[in-house]
Amino acid sequence: MTPEEKLAELGFTLTKRESALPFMALGKITGNLLYLSGATPPAGWVGRVGEVYTVEQGYEAARLTGYAQLEMAWSILGDLGRIKQVVKLLGMVNCAPGFVDTPKVMHGCSELYLEVLGEKGKHARSAVGLQALPGNVPIEIETIFEIEV
Amino acid sequence: MTPEEKLAELGFTLTKRESALPFMALGKITGNLLYLSGATPPAGWVGRVGEVYTVEQGYEAARLTGYAQLEMAWSILGDLGRIKQVVKLLGMVNCAPGFVDTPKVMHGCSELYLEVLGEKGKHARSAVGLQALPGNVPIEIETIFEIEV
């Protein structure tokens, strides 16, 4: 099964994205690395984890944000089969002071990558808590992929 | 027009920088990537965006910090013409809790890169809100460049 088929099976429909800003790209390719811009959950997710959202809801937001990153990669690459491995994730959780479960939130993204990409989806990761994110979304994630060129 | 000429036209005078700490470098080159250390605005910028500074002032701080990153790259490379593309920016805004406009602040840096480097200045980016920055400056930015080696 291809990553695109796996995403469809999980209920995700890929839609091509484009950067809305003249100075930004969804991601940049250098050599065989693809650095994505940070992604956030779809419209409607507003508020901090540990205040507005539970850890379980944060996990769901992270899963949707992981999907957004895959959609961005697909928009750039045309084919998720070109991903050789996920190198590194930075997961930034918008959370209440003293919130301790940023890793449990980020598992939502990490587990989606493993489901969709198999062993290639395994990655290095940091999962940390931030003061504020654009539009007060609960999470922002950025990924570095190694790709076929 | 070279990037250096463009910077001069915009009123920025390049001055060679050196790292003041024995264990740090302004940036490190590996292969054809240049990873810069984080830069902050010039002396005098102290306080959070959304408290001490407005979004517009934060934009100006981001522009000055983008200039600082270009000055660091120039100090290392000797010639900004060696920049093949800007790969990725991480913009970290020191802001009040609940601040939602971190992207509008970071546009100050992004737009400077586009003005100075043209199409090569387009980049992947995250723009997020932090709890604290060194010396309580309003913004810190780090850039990855692809360069001619």
Add this chain to the structure above:
Amino acid sequence: MTPEEKLAELGFTLTKRESALPFMALGKITGNLLYLSGATPPAGWVGRVGEVYTVEQGYEAARLTGYAQLEMAWSILGDLGRIKQVVKLLGMVNCAPGFVDTPKVMHGCSELYLEVLGEKGKHARSAVGLQALPGNVPIEIETIFEIEV
């Protein structure tokens, strides 16, 4: 003296680490770059710098976290002699609002790298303040190394 011998002289005993999570790796190698997952101090370090911990204690936590990163690199590489250079550190300090000394805290990691790896230990770096870290640890650090392949 090898980096392993230097670590032993400083009182650090290397113990092989493995990732406890099926979707995560201690670090990923792509080309001649090693991207490590974020590391935190050993068990028992709980609380923010500037509240529970002083800057000096934060420095010690950063030194221990730098050691954790070297232990992770050693677990992956088998030999710290394969490190050609430290490229970049991101130091994330869990701190009180308005805390200004994140660099002084991160020096604990940076100075350890210089002691253990000599000139190869010099690096680009950002040292910033976060709202929350996993388990409320005082610091998390992630490192990019250039390695012999």
